[in-house]
Amino acid sequence: MMVGKGIEDIDISMPRDAYDIGKDTPTFRAYLTIIVRDSEGKVVKVHRQRSHSPTANFIGLMLPLTYFNVTGNSYTIKTTGGSTYNYKPAINVNTPCISYPNSANNYPSYIVMIQVGSGQQSNPYTAYSLAAPIANGTGPGQLVYGRPSVPPNITVSGSKAYFTISQSFNNNSGGTVTITEVGIVTQIAFGASYSTGAAFSGNVLVWYDVLSSPISVPNGGSVTIYYTFTVNP
């Protein structure tokens, strides 16, 4: 649309569909599916909710080289233990970037786990660890962590595509264990391509959700958590 010279308030010409009215067709969504089984393997609860919260770590790891090249800034990546690394990738053999498989396998980057917890925090974006992680074990309040499962491919269905990562947990604690928060923890290692050592390596929380309702896992039972990421849902 043409507007005259000197128009300063460009809002007057903004198309109606540009306003956020909560009815846009999103191009990306993430979902949490949680299935709880009792001690006999019978499904006793299915929980589904939108997943809302990539963390600041995720945003920093997604940023393209241009951001770092043009601004000269680095991005602070914070591990679950609270240590930090100023991430500033570049096309340069002496500059650390995210590690990639090679002959030495000296500093791998890989998904460590879907972590569950019994706490919650109000600002998921700034979260770098779960508020109250549930430990891996058989003691009171603990769950036995399985291994995360990652599909070998993206599933395509019409114009949408998605992948799902999952992990199961067994409750051998002797009592009910309640889950209120979930996150994805990935080991991220940064290394220069002309170096055999990692400049930095640590467990990083990249995704975090507080559950819309608590999930109780009965003694002797299990729970499987599915994170589904999709485009054009």
Added chain:
Amino acid sequence: MVTPDLVSEEDIAKLIIPDDLPDEQPTFKAYVEAKVYDKEGHLIQYHRQPMRSLTQYFLALMAIPIIGTYQGASINQAPGILTNVLGLPSSEGTCYSTNISWDWAIQLGSGTQNFSLTLTGLAAPILNGTGTGELAYGSLSVSYVGSTILISLQVSNTTSSAISVTEIGLTGTIYIQYCNGGISKYNFLFSYDTFSTAISVPALGMAIFQITLSFTG
């Protein structure tokens, strides 16, 4: 929801297939924006529309911070999503150290095409230049505010005719750097959108195109 009779893997598969959950806020919002200025620098057009179409390559790129670049702590191979979707190498067998990084760009075009998850380019890319039908691409700007990433490109029309922009894509290159200084490059189209109304950049005018990716909860 309690469904004690739900036991089969098929039932579970149906549950994790993405479909809408009503009354919940979206996770991700994306916009395509254009501001057009005439040769005197006056704003003459402003256009903003929701982004509709991410390709499977964007999803695979997003997977890297989530699943990492290795299959496991002691599995010296890249995950299948990286090799099968992005076509990246499973492992660099001759180098003692290798790393990965990526960059983005905005590509404009004057054509249209149907969306596909595997699109690799625009229908009719507008070349960077000063010839007929070309736009002079300025430098790209990337910034972020919280969980929103903004990518902006300024273009100038140095020709004597207006140039119509009908399509826009977020493109990108993934770099694998090797210990010997070698670099492998992999190019992708991460998003593709056609404008609901064409953007006309007048002769000697300029325009700023912006893609906003907001991972808001």
